[in-house]
Amino acid sequence: MENLKQLIDRLTGVFLPAAVRNQSFFVNDVPSDLPIDNNPQWVASVVSRMLSTVVNHVKNTSIRLTAKKHGHEVILEVQESGSVNGYAMASELQQVNSLAERIGGHLSISLPKANMTAIAFCFPNMSSLAV
Numbered sequence: 629m630e631n632l633k634q635l636i637d638r639l640t641g642v643f644l645p646a647a648v649r650n651q652s653f654f655v656n657d658v659p660s661d662l663p664i665d666n667n668p669q670w671v672a673s674v675v676s677r678m679l680s681t682v683v684n685h686v687k688n689t690s691i692r693l694t695a696k697k698h699g700h701e702v703i704l705e706v707q708e709s710g711s712v713n714g715y716a717m718a719s720e721l722q723q724v725n726s727l728a729e730r731i732g733g734h735l736s737i738s739l740p741k742a743n744m745t746a747i748a749f750c751f752p753n754m755s756s757l758a759v
Contacts, residue, residue, distance in 0.1 A: 632662040658695040685717035686710040
C-alpha cells in the first residue's frame, strides 16, 4: 500500500510538466511514515485536485508539501508564494473542499506571510485510531 509520501511523489510527477511550464517546482517534505489507511482513492483524488489548482495558478515559485499527524487526523499542507490570482485559486479550492468533506476531511486556506498561500487538507486516518 502506498504511503502519503509515495502518493505525493506520484502525483507531483503527473503535474511536474505543468509546473515547469510555469517556472515552478515541487518540494516533497512529507515524512515517509504516514500511511493512508482511510479512503486512499479519495485522498488521492483530493490531493490531485489540490495540486492541479495550485499549479494552474502559480508562477516562478516552489510548491512545498509537508504533513503531520494530529490526533486521529493527517494534515497535508501545500505552501506556495507565487500565486497569480489568489481569488480564483481559492474559488476552485472550494470545489475541492466539497470532495474532501465526503471522506470526513476539510480544506483550509491561510496567508501565513505576505505573498504566501498555505492550503491544509485535514483528513481522518484510521491507523491512528489504533495508537
